[in-house]
Structure formats: C-alpha cells, structure tokens
Amino acid sequence: MFNFFRAQPKQDEITPVEVQQRLAQGERLYLLDVREREEYAEAHIPDSVLIPLGQLSRKLSSIPKDATIIAICRSGNRSGVAADLLRRAGYSNVLNLRGGIIAWARAGLPLVM
Template identity: 50%
Template sequence: MREITLDQFATSHADGSAFVLDVREGMEYVQGHVPGAVLIPMSRLSSHLADIPRDRAVHVICRSGNRSASMADFLERAGYDAYSVAGGTDAWARSGRPVVTGRDTH
C-alpha cells in the first residue's frame, strides 16, 4: 500500500489532480468529509470500480487511515494509481482544513 502525507494530499486536492474517494459509511461522510470527496463505502467498493477513474491518481480517505490503507491496497492490485491519505479525515479537520457536512460533495 502506498501512502500520501496530508500535506501532499492537500496540494493534490487544491490543484484538482487527484480523485478523492471516501470509503467510510454514509453516516460518517454526512458528519464531515473533505470537499469534493466521492463516497463509496468500503463494503461496496468492489461493485463500484467503474465509478473510479483510471486516468488519474486516486486518493483514498477514511476517518483515520486504517480502512483507506486496506482499500488503497485493493485498488492498487486492481490496477489503479491509489494512495491512502495518512491520518484520514480526522487529521484533515484537525489541521484546520475545510470539512463539508451533509451529502453535498463540494
């Protein structure tokens, strides 16, 4: 599994170069997520691979980094350029970066 630091992720997020995939459950996502993150819960990921672009990096995020590490590894084995975001959404929020609540992805 490849991991990206929070600062590296923030740079990619700011320039829009990476697809942000949130693999938490819906209720967690609604409580707060990275702007622009697309929700595909870990339990449904294998049946939604067609929804994930293959032409750019995929930054996988969860709450703390455990689920995202597992799912980034799964995606990498499936041929995606996937990275787990170190520290997850919790670290993103603690760093003072913006968090969106509700179902809106922006």
C-alpha cells in the first residue's frame, strides 16, 4: 500500500533480489565484480568475474556484448563508475548492482567465501 515511500532503484540499477530472480529464470547475465582482488577473495557472488576498476578499460575485449552486464562493487559506487565506462565504450545493456555486495549479503543471497 505504501510502496511509493520505499526507495526505488534508478533505471540503470538493479537490486540483488532482481539479479537473483533473473539468474533463476536462466537469463544470461555477466556478473562483473570491479573490486580489488583482496575484497573479491573475502566474499563474492558465485560465477562473478573479477576485473578491478583500474584494469577495466584495458580488458573491455574480454567482456561480452551479448549479455546483460551487472557491475558489482562493495557498495555500488565503483560499479556505478564501471557501468558508465562500459556504456561509453558501447555496451548497451549494463546495470549497476544497487548497494553492491553489502546489499547482496544483507538480502541473504549466496556468497563464495
């Protein structure tokens, strides 16, 4: 009834639950984690690919253009930068994981530790 009070994701963002739903439906998602190696080693989303933000522009050729790319970081800031970089590089289907790995963990979704 009062859902209009709840903060809604921006158009270029996706919530952790929405990502999990899309994965469960078999949608082809490329989970791009742009954190540093140490952060990724602590905890990451299963099947995510690590490309630290500082290396992203040099590794664009390894990122598929035919999948929906979900950019992931700790809280959503660095991944927002990564998503913008990808869009400027010609990737059209890019979403930022709202709240990052912190929101993913808070939602109780699976992590590799």
